[in-house]
Amino acid sequence: MLSFENVGLRYGVGPETLRDLTFQIAPRSFQFLTGPSGAGKTTLMRLIIMALKPTRGLINIFGRDAATLETDEIADARRRIGVVFQDFRLLDHLTVYENVALPLRVLGREEASYRSEVIELLKWVGLGERKHSLPTVLSGGEKQRASIARALISQPKLLLADEPTGNVDPTLARRILRLFVELHKSGTAVVIATHDLSLMDQYEAARRLVLADGRLHIFE
Numbered sequence: 001m002l003s004f005e006n007v008g009l010r011y012g013v014g015p016e017t018l019r020d021l022t023f024q025i026a027p028r029s030f031q032f033l034t035g036p037s038g039a040g041k042t043t044l045m046r047l048i049i050m051a052l053k054p055t056r057g058l059i060n061i062f063g064r065d066a067a068t069l070e071t072d073e074i075a076d077a078r079r080r081i082g083v084v085f086q087d088f089r090l091l092d093h094l095t096v097y098e099n100v101a102l103p104l105r106v107l108g109r110e111e112a113s114y115r116s117e118v119i120e121l122l123k124w125v126g127l128g129e130r131k132h133s134l135p136t137v138l139s140g141g142e143k144q145r146a147s148i149a150r151a152l153i154s155q156p157k158l159l160l161a162d163e164p165t166g167n168v169d170p171t172l173a174r175r176i177l178r179l180f181v182e183l184h185k186s187g188t189a190v191v192i193a194t195h196d197l198s199l200m201d202q203y204e205a206a207r208r209l210v211l212a213d214g215r216l217h218i219f220e
């Protein structure tokens, strides 16, 4: 589903931020991506969603060489990837409900077919009472949960989450992890970037991808 072969990434001049990355993300797999602050976790996620081009090496996504994809093919591939960004990226003029429903609207689904699904997911992440609110009035943790719900709602083939529990308390973090594990069990490959050791300890079946000094170390 996703493979990197000898991928390197350098921002401007200076040493490579990521070096010789060779790994695969299998369909329906679950992995934590970890490593010290500044190790390159967000950079790696940006390479996967094709927001950055590698300085060298090959990235293959959904069976295609990422370097050869046209703009519309990149957009098509991105529709199959759910992303939880560190800065949430909610649309401020849409309500929480509308933000979460957006990926389904983009896929052309009728509202009647997804309304109850969206409401149920909002309840699960503790935003049932916030569905008509605009993102501007939400707390950091509420925004984070809305962005998680939006990434999950379309059951993407691949889910990338950058520090998805960074703004919530441990109880809610456990609940959110359960949501990711359920999604994985229903067929999504999940990659969660996190510093949170206690979160990782709650799902020992997960692979651990550890970035250090620009290189990736994999623990199955």
Ligand SMILES: Nc1ncnc2c1ncn2[C@@H]1O[C@H](COP(=O)(O)OP(=O)(O)OP(=O)(O)O)[C@@H](O)[C@H]1O
Residues within 6 Å of the ligand: 011, 012, 017, 035, 036, 037, 038, 039, 040, 041, 042, 043, 044
């Ligand atoms: N747009 C950019 N231009 C230049 N350097 C960048 C850019 N984005 C990130 N970097 C540098 O690349 C390195 C990796 O950053 P990145 O944000 O990927 O790390 P991270 O592991 O996600 O960190 P954190 O855990 O703190 O979020 C850092 O040294 C950072 O300063």
